[in-house]
Amino acid sequence: MSINSFYLDTPTETPLGRGIKHIGIGKYGSKPLPTDLLEECRQALNDPDTHPLQRGAFLGALIAKGPTQEEMTLEDTIGKGAFSHATFFINKVCPELPVGMLPVATKLVRGHNLQASEAQQLGDYLFGIGIKPEDNCETFRGLAASIMRVRHETNEEYQGLMRAAERTFSPGFGKISCATRPLVQLAEPFDGVENSYLITPILAHFFQKRGYGAVSAVGRSGGPKFTLNALDLYMHLGCQFLQSNHELDTTLDRYGWVLDQKALSPALNTWVDRRRILIKRPFLATLEKTLNPCHAQILVTSVFHITYQMKMAELALMAGFDAAIVLKRGQEGSLAPSTSRASGILCAVRTPRGHLFFQHFEGDAATFANYRTETETQHENPQATDNAKLIRQFMAEGSSTDADFDNRVYFAQALYGRGLDWIESQLK
Known part of the structure; x- marks a missing residue:
């Protein structure tokens, strides 16, 4: 060797x-x-x-x-x-x-x-x-x-x-978008989770039902976690991966489109290998979530460290999004909110007149009391196959065989729905 x-x-x-x-x-x-x-x-x-x-x-x-x-x-x-x-x-x-x-x-x-x-x-x-x-x-x-x-x-x-x-984007992701409706981009840490399941595809479907096109930004894990990420999950679900913005005129009914960093930018994808050697998460762990190659209107993303919540919102507006929903302290930093810890969202909007507004919605508010739990269920070494099975069950029947998973989805839909209501009221 x-x-x-x-x-x-x-x-x-x-x-x-x-x-x-x-x-x-x-x-x-x-x-x-x-x-x-x-x-x-x-x-x-x-x-x-x-x-x-x-x-x-x-x-x-x-x-x-x-x-x-x-x-x-x-x-x-x-x-x-x-x-x-x-x-x-x-x-x-x-x-x-x-x-x-x-x-x-x-x-x-x-x-x-x-x-x-x-x-x-x-x-x-x-x-x-x-x-x-x-x-x-x-x-x-x-x-x-x-x-x-x-x-x-x-x-x-x-x-x-x-x-x-x-400047490193592939030619298909240029300044023109062929989307026929406003887009929501979902982006959580690309290193994924090690002790929980992801709910990102269900959230994509939720935003699609609200009248948006959903684009989930994914990529290979640069570490420190390597067990399960959104790329693995979407691949197991057999979802459609974008190759250019010209495909955004196709209506997708379930999970929307999936944008793999490898297709978006070979240069960014090359940095994944560098990041594994560097060990500590460099600037790209934040930056890759806020890039807006599909010209989406709203970014839905997450941070684990509360001090980065406002920074992520500011970067989203800097990247050309009209609005952002930033979840704090989701499960392992993902888009799945915690039901036992102080989770919540920060919403940011740039109005058509250029005014900036911010609004917090805390997960421990009375309106979300029914979803709160004393502890979090741990799923050691979660597998994409099992996660995909839960997603499919929930999508088909409105529930799955995992009550904790279902409760977290219901909580997420209520929390993100509240944030989206506020954003839409500001953008009118």
């Missing part, structure tokens, strides 16, 4: 992989490296066979966190004073990086936020747009993604990265 395939198979078991997990937590949670792990990381940084993405991700997390006095000794693997001189650091760590990228790279290393135009330039590089083979630097890709993740990306940076991502 080559060193590269080893890293692809077990990225979390390498010294730098364990280091990334330890220090790449975020700007409010990172911890110093234990002495023994620090020494292992030192050896890995000196090893020419170390995967460049992990090298960059580790160093990026370390810089964004701020190295301790003991961790400062790691600069000996790069050059004396490297952590204090951004340009010197970049030249030593990323020698292949083209000169035109140096201003953006040094700005990131110094801890500064990027302007939208700079973020788009960075995005072009990350996605390989116009990059010559001799200018290709995987270490920098890991470095940049890690720095932004630890310190958190700004909306302006997301705007630039979004524009770059749009």
Whole structure:
């Protein structure tokens, strides 16, 4: 087995992989490296066979966190004073990086936020747009993604990265939409779930019954979960996958259309493999859910961390959606609301006059009391076949053999329905 395939198979078991997990937590949670792990990381940084993405991700997390006095000794693997001189650091760590990228790279290393135009330039590089083979630097890709993740990306940076991502869309997903009715795009984390079942296809059908066309954005899991995701489920249901926006003039009665990231953008799909090596979820875990290639009117998405709920709504409006429904604390971050924890939705609208309005609907409100439970049912290692069976049963009979699953669907329909009523009243 080559060193590269080893890293692809077990990225979390390498010294730098364990280091990334330890220090790449975020700007409010990172911890110093234990002495023994620090020494292992030192050896890995000196090893020419170390995967460049992990090298960059580790160093990026370390810089964004701020190295301790003991961790400062790691600069000996790069050059004396490297952590204090951004340009010197970049030249030593990323020698292949083209000169035109140096201003953006040094700005990131110094801890500064990027302007939208700079973020788009960075995005072009990350996605390989116009990059010559001799200018290709995987270490920098890991470095940049890690720095932004630890310190958190700004909306302006997301705007630039979004524009770059749009430049990678396949020709079929251009500026023209052939949809004959308003579209709702459903998008939850592409890494899916490990202890619960998804209800996304039923939600797509729910929005179709409300007069919308439903598009579910799916893709391969970049981790950390790999058990079951919406792509697996839609494949088991035999749903129709979009190949271009020209297919949106076809009326679909049940689950709507499914948009696989692989068909939308080969460049984004390539990043799935990088993300598995990087371990920590980079900007794409958020960005891929808010892209709007089908020109949908409403985005229905989810966040697990409450602090990201408003950010997701803002990014949705930035991406061209007229409105968004953002679920907080769904089951494992999915679009299925929790029945025992503080779940709820944030609705956002940009009116025809350009005014912005936001409204919260909490899941523990009295109107939803009948759906609340003391605990959540756990389904260890859920399988797409079983999930698809529950979906089909519910669609055929209005219920399934799983009472918890049914209750969660009823709760979701009531909660999203309330949000949709408010959005429609604002858009009139």
